[in-house]
Amino acid sequence: MASIRRNPNKIREGSIVVDIILYTIAFIICLITLYPFYFVIIMSISSPQEVAAMNVFWYPKGFNLGSYELIVKDVKMWWAYSNTLIYVSAGTLLNCLMAVLGAYPLTVRNLKGRKWVVAYLLIPMYFGGGLIPSYLLVNKLGLYNTMFAVIIPGMVSIWNIILVRTFFTTIPDGLKESAFIDGASHLQLLFKIIIPISKPILAVIAIYSIVGIWNSWFDALVYLPNEKLHPLQMYLYRVVVQQSVDLKMLSLDDAKNAVANMLSNIQLKYAIIVFTTLPVIFTYPFFQKYFIKGALLGSLKE
Amino acid sequence: MRAISQPGKRRSFHIRDNVQLYLIMLPVLVHLFIFSYIPMYGIVIAFQDYYPGKPFLSFADTNWVGLKHFINFFNGPYFGRLIRNTFLLSFYYLVFGFWVPIIFSLLLNELKNGVFKKFVQTASYLPHFISNVVVAGMVLSFINVDGIINVIIQMFGGTPIALNTEPAYFPAIYTITSIWKSFGWSSILYLAAMSSVDPNLYEAAKMDGANRFKQMLHISLPSIRPTIFILLIFAIGSLLSANSEFILLIYNPMVYETADVIGTYLYRDGLLGGNFSMGTAVGLFISLINFTLLYIANTLSRKFSDYALW
Numbered sequence: 001m002a003s004i005r006r007n008p009n010k011i012r013e014g015s016i017v018v019d020i021i022l023y024t025i026a027f028i029i030c031l032i033t034l035y036p037f038y039f040v041i042i043m044s045i046s047s048p049q050e051v052a053a054m055n056v057f058w059y060p061k062g063f064n065l066g067s068y069e070l071i072v073k074d075v076k077m078w079w080a081y082s083n084t085l086i087y088v089s090a091g092t093l094l095n096c097l098m099a100v101l102g103a104y105p106l107t108v109r110n111l112k113g114r115k116w117v118v119a120y121l122l123i124p125m126y127f128g129g130g131l132i133p134s135y136l137l138v139n140k141l142g143l144y145n146t147m148f149a150v151i152i153p154g155m156v157s158i159w160n161i162i163l164v165r166t167f168f169t170t171i172p173d174g175l176k177e178s179a180f181i182d183g184a185s186h187l188q189l190l191f192k193i194i195i196p197i198s199k200p201i202l203a204v205i206a207i208y209s210i211v212g213i214w215n216s217w218f219d220a221l222v223y224l225p226n227e228k229l230h231p232l233q234m235y236l237y238r239v240v241v242q243q244s245v246d247l248k249m250l251s252l253d254d255a256k257n258a259v260a261n262m263l264s265n266i267q268l269k270y271a272i273i274v275f276t277t278l279p280v281i282f283t284y285p286f287f288q289k290y291f292i293k294g295a296l297l298g299s300l301k302e
Numbered sequence: 303m304r305a306i307s308q309p310g311k312r313r314s315f316h317i318r319d320n321v322q323l324y325l326i327m328l329p330v331l332v333h334l335f336i337f338s339y340i341p342m343y344g345i346v347i348a349f350q351d352y353y354p355g356k357p358f359l360s361f362a363d364t365n366w367v368g369l370k371h372f373i374n375f376f377n378g379p380y381f382g383r384l385i386r387n388t389f390l391l392s393f394y395y396l397v398f399g400f401w402v403p404i405i406f407s408l409l410l411n412e413l414k415n416g417v418f419k420k421f422v423q424t425a426s427y428l429p430h431f432i433s434n435v436v437v438a439g440m441v442l443s444f445i446n447v448d449g450i451i452n453v454i455i456q457m458f459g460g461t462p463i464a465l466n467t468e469p470a471y472f473p474a475i476y477t478i479t480s481i482w483k484s485f486g487w488s489s490i491l492y493l494a495a496m497s498s499v500d501p502n503l504y505e506a507a508k509m510d511g512a513n514r515f516k517q518m519l520h521i522s523l524p525s526i527r528p529t530i531f532i533l534l535i536f537a538i539g540s541l542l543s544a545n546s547e548f549i550l551l552i553y554n555p556m557v558y559e560t561a562d563v564i565g566t567y568l569y570r571d572g573l574l575g576g577n578f579s580m581g582t583a584v585g586l587f588i589s590l591i592n593f594t595l596l597y598i599a600n601t602l603s604r605k606f607s608d609y610a611l612w
Binding site for chain 1: 319320322323324325326327329330331333334336337338339340341342343344345347354406409410412413418419421422424425426427428429431432433434435436438439440442443444448450453482486487490491494514547550551552568569572573578581582585586589593596
């Protein structure tokens with residue numbers, strides 16, 4: 001593959017002027033994409049005076065980690081961080097499990113009523129009850145304002161079932177046959193043989209789930225009035241969008257602290273954005289190949 | 303056991319197998335029944351006067367009101383504005399955003415493979431993985447009266463603009479941000495299609511005297527034409543599904559005139575306002591429209607290309 005991809009460019013080497021123009025455009029696109037992040041980062045570490053005067057554009061002016069000092073002392077943020085970890089780990093595990101359980105039976109050719117099951121799975125992909133009936137249901141089930149409200153409703157994804165099913169059909173039949181000859185049940189076959197060799201597809205699903213749950217906030221907005229249960233994104237929502245949390249009042253001891261008073265709200269907001277987004281920015285280049293794999297698999301017709 | 307089932311012969315398929323398989327699927331089937339099919343049934347409250355605490359699962363003690371909530375919504379003061387905004391915001395995104403990933407992938411295809419190309423790709427995908435809340439927080443701070451955009455405007459001698467409270471600017475802010483967030487990731491399918499082009503084609507074209515631009519026009523672009531076509535059809539199919547989750551984050555009451563879409567209205571008035579029946583009716587209305595559009599798109603796609611969702 002690599003050599004195929006390299007070749008066209010080799011052949012197509014043309015005028016150096018064109019090259020320079022193309023690379024310049026690509027560089028500008030990079031700048032447009034990355035500059036907002038860069039700006040937020042340099043603003044968060046510059047000295048408060050320069051930030052207040054909006055003097056920071058290309059590089060940090062002065063150096064001050066005061067905003068980060070305040071943020072790491074913020075109990076509410078750590079609380080939200082740990083909630084997010086719970087939501088991400090439980091949600092990802094359940095998502096993978098349900099995808100496997102839903103996908104395997106569909107790969108068995110002689111399953112009775114397979115057509116009906118497939119229709120039953122596909123209908124919710126295109127049509128749903130909508131926000132309010134779901135809200136009322138979560139209320140009726142007693143999940144409202146509990147952690148389960150953001151974990152359980154989202155734990156089955158038809159999309160994931162389709163991806164896993166597609167992978168399962170590539171597993172040679174001989175492997176299954178020999179397991180049956182050894183007297184294995186379907187459940188044993190699934191957990192002892194199929195799941196261990198399905199790690200590539202499970203990795204794709206797990207990473208999509210992790211990022212999806214890490215970034216989700218709307219379910220929490222709808223189902224979790226209790227701030228103690230809020231995930232990180234909801235906390236961020238309160239800070240940077242609703243502005244209902246005054247970061248300067250994070251800790252009463254610091255309220256009179258001169259440094260804290262000098263910090264502008266915007267710097268604190270930027271610091272908290274950086275602090276909560278860095279895990280994604282740093283880990284994502286390593287996971288990129290799984291994302292691309294998922295995107296390409298998903299585009300194929302099953 | 304080993305002796306009974308002879309190698310090479312297909313194992314007979316028993317009822318026991320079916321029972322096992324359905325038991326394996328049971329958690330998924332039950333989950334879908336509860337969290338997908340019961341809410342679908344819950345749509346009946348769109349035709350009732352539902353109030354909290356009333357059992358919507360039973361037909362007893364319900365006051366059916368027929369299409370009252372739909373008619374109220376159609377005749378309501380916001381109907382025209384909501385439909386217009388929902389359509390326009392998706393339309394702007396389609397018109398100004400659809401071609402960006404195509405041009406971008408053609409550009410990337412012209413770059414030599416190496417660290418720089420990898421870097422450009424990785425950088426362009428990044429916004430896709432940043433949460434809506436973070437993007438909204440950044441945008442809101444940039445467009446603030448004392449935000450960076452106004453600082454730059456002042457540097458060039460202009461006067462600050464109230465970008466976040468002036469309705470006229472909202473569509474531009476929404477569209478630019480949405481394109482910024484998605485163009486890189488959307489280019490993946492195009493790049494994949496282009497990478498499967500036979501390099502000999504380029505060589506042959508070069509021998510025939512085709513320059514780089516002509517090679518792009520006659521080889522690279524045709525190779526992604528089916529992908530462009532399919533994605534365009536489905537983009538048209540989603541012309542009434544503006545990203546309300548993101549709008550909810552960046553709008554405010556002062557820009558409702560151009561920012562309020564059906565999804566945000568449904569959340570605000572239906573859910574927060576407690577108008578559950580009306581909200582369900584609005585939700586049903588929009589999902590019927592979206593489904594119809596998707597159906598038309600799918601039919602067109604099946605007719606003109608080989609690809610169809612179902």
